[in-house]
Amino acid sequence: MGKSKVMPGTVDTAEADKATPKSIIIYRGEVGNNVRALMHDWRAVFLPWSSRNLHGKNSSLKDFLAIASTFSVSHLQLFTAPSHGTSIRIMRFANGPTLYFRVLSFTLRHEIVATQRRPMSLNQAVWEVAPIVVLNNFTHPDARRRPEVPLLEATFRGMFPTVNIQLVKNSDIQRVCLFHYDHVEHLVEVRHYFINAKAVGVSKTVKKLLERRCPTKLGTLESIDDVLHREDVWSDTDGEGEEVPLAQPFRQHREQCRIKLHEIGPRLTLQLVKVTNGFAGGEVLFHRFESKTPTEVAENAVKVRVRRSEKAKRKAEQDENVRRKQNMKEERLRAKRLRREETMRQQAENPLEVVDSGYGADAE
Structure with a gap:
């Protein structure tokens, strides 16, 4: 028999490095075709550590939470399209935090390619290695004054696998995912590039x-x-890009080449709206449009703790009811088995004795 074909983008659960971040990217509710196309383009950014062909429409968040540890999934990214526009939630398994973003604008991959004079033809090898993540302007003094910026930086960095400079090969570096923080408007610009190498001289x-x-x-x-x-x-034919010496060969170049970034999409502008400390809920740590006094924050924390306590109590009661019913079922089965064994023993001792079901010789 032939070797089974592995679908592109399938997460390999036998991967030795279980700490590699993996993302499940889905949508919820009624969304348009553009949001669905954005979801598929966003999945391609995280390849190969995301599933390109995942169908999770009929699965609940509890279902994904239950399988996260089995498949070593670290993040759940959820697209929605409420009345005010498109939103995306980035949730970390299993205890949060959850970041709520509003997608102010986005451009799909095919729209970007349509505007390019010479679009790149990308082969399958481009998607077999995770992109390099670049965080720009997150260390700006004005950005550091914002309490949510360190969490943004840690979240974006934690969604991609770390790069070991000592082990990585230049030929394995194919793509770049750029997150740029606008410290004036407090927005995050997302770009996705292919690394193109040009000959020098x-x-x-x-x-x-x-x-x-x-x-x-x-x-x-x-x-x-x-x-x-x-x-x-020996004239330079490209006005853009930077000449870099190569410590090891990069594609067909041996000593020196000119690096250019070719945008392959998608393109997003994100606005952080809210941050909670749990998975898809919990205490509000940050809100862009609402501010609370310390008293209100303390009261909200108490309410969250009470809800968690009540939820844990209900779960304990449900588990106890399940155990009690299971024990009752096992006890009934054990009593039934004992009665059957006693009946068979009596029939063996007195085969002609009449029992409840008839003569012992005719009973099964």
Whole structure:
């Protein structure tokens, strides 16, 4: 028999590193086609540590919470589309915190590609390695004065696997996920890039040959020497990007190349609205539009503790009822088994004796 095919984006539960962050990304409620497309594009950002083809429409949050430890899932990201717009909740299994974001604007991947002059053709290898996460402007003095910024930084960093500089190969670095904090508007801009490497010190014609593209007016040249001996042979053909020396080969480049970031989408603008200390609930730690006095905060904390205590009490009572009913069922089965054994013993001793079900010789 042939080897079973592994679907792209499937989380490998046999992975030795159980500490690698993994995300379940779903939507809830009535959402439009654009929000569904955004969810699928957002799943692609977290590949290979997210499931591209997950169908969780009929599963509750308790179901995901129950399987999180089995599959070593660290985060649940939930898209919703209430009346005021699109929202996303980022929840950490199993005890929180939960961050509530409002998606002020977003651009889908196919919309970004449609505006590009030369869109990139990405192969499967691009999605087999997690992206490098870059946090920009989170250490700005104005940003540090905000109490929610350290939690934002820790959350975004914790959703992606850490990179071991000593072990990672340059060829494994394919994508970059950028989180930029706007310290003026207090928004988070999200961008997703593909790392493109360009040759350094070659003419435009030679670069096209290296990229397997056909240069224009190539038929007017008599030999390849006409290309190599042109005046612009060592001119820089790209106005953007930065030349970097390579400690190890990067794709087809050996010593030096020019790095350029090519946006592949999606693009999001997020506004943090609320933070709670539990999974999908709990005490409110931060709220953008509501401020409470210390007395109100203390009263809210007491209410949260009371609700948790009552919930734990109800759960204990339910568990006790389940155990009691299970014990009663087992006791009935044991009594029934003893009666059956006693009946069979009596039939064996007196096979012609009449019992409740008839003659002993005719009883089963």
